[in-house]
Amino acid sequence: MAKNLIEYEKSAEAKQWISDESAEQEKRYQQIVKDMDDLSDERDVWVEKFFERIQTRGFNVHYDNRRQIPDDELPTRPDRPFKVVF
Numbered sequence: 001m002a003k004n005l006i007e008y009e010k011s012a013e014a015k016q017w018i019s020d021e022s023a024e025q026e027k028r029y030q031q032i033v034k035d036m037d038d039l040s041d042e043r044d045v046w047v048e049k050f051f052e053r054i055q056t057r058g059f060n061v062h063y064d065n066r067r068q069i070p071d072d073e074l075p076t077r078p079d080r081p082f083k084v085v086f
Contacts, residue, residue: 043082051069
């Protein structure tokens with residue numbers, strides 16, 4: 001028995017609600033994954049534009065102090081698709 005665990009029995013209604021809610025959440029999650037996958041090509045363009053911006057304009061380090069990022073400090077893209085965390 002786990003510490004601080006309250007023992008109780010779930011009613012059939014509660015079990016059904018949990019099952020229904022889980023199915024709805026999974027359906028919403030799968031839609032989000034699909035939408036994120038559909039954005040994959042556009043996201044790659046966003047990343048490239050962002051890298052270009054931080055190499056040319058730089059970014060604010062403090063107040064109005066800017067720093068440009070050299071090529072060797074840019075991260076390399078992992079050899080996997082982006083993950084959806086939900």
